Amino acid sequence: MEDEAHHVQRMTSQETLNDLPITAIRVLISGRVQGVGFRYSTQEKARELGLNGWVRNRRNGSVEAVFEGSPTLVQTVVAWCHHGPPTAEVTHVETFREATQDLFQFDIRPTT
Numbered sequence: 770m771e772d773e774a775h776h777v778q779r780m781t782s783q784e785t786l787n788d789l790p791i792t793a794i795r796v797l798i799s800g801r802v803q804g805v806g807f808r809y810s811t812q813e814k815a816r817e818l819g820l821n822g823w824v825r826n827r828r829n830g831s832v833e834a835v836f837e838g839s840p841t842l843v844q845t846v847v848a849w850c851h852h853g854p855p856t857a858e859v860t861h862v863e864t865f866r867e868a869t870q871d872l873f874q875f876d877i878r879p880t881t
Contacts, residue, residue, distance in 0.1 A: 793822070793837040793867040796850050800860035802832045808877050810854035811846075818842045821872035826880040833881075837872050 798807070803826050811824045811834055820838040827833050834850070836843045851862050 790840075791838065791869055792840045792843050793835060793869045794843050794847060795865040795867050796834045796836065796847055797827075797863040797865075798832045798834070798850050798853065798859055799830070799862070801858040802853060803830055805856035806854050807832050807857050810857075811850070812875050812877055814846055814849055815875040818846055820846060821875055823872070823876045823878045825878035828880060835867060835870070835872075837869055 808824045808826065811832070815822060815824075815834075815836060818838070820836050820842055822835040822837045824832060824834040836846050847862075847864055851859055853859050
């Protein structure tokens with residue numbers, strides 16, 4: 770399913786990204802993911818893996834992130850998002866393929 774406003778495409782759980790040199794994935798994480806250090810832990814994990822992008826809280830209680838980098842490393846951090854830090858309780862994760870944005874670091878952005 771494509772979202773024309775953001776030029777994203779929903780991924781199936783069977784898709785792999787290994788055939789792409791650089792990929793960008795948007796992730797929406799639901800559950801008890803705010804007030805538990807999820808954004809800071811996500812930034813730390815992404816930087817540890819050498820990924821670029823950003824993470825932010827959403828007003829609806831979820832966390833949103835964009836990861837950009839090698840497909841294997843992006844898959845690693847997306848898998849991590851399914852559980853997050855020990856204090857989080859993740860109940861649902863959605864992933865969307867994005868156009869790369871040539872991001873140069875990994876930031877925590879303001880809530881939207």
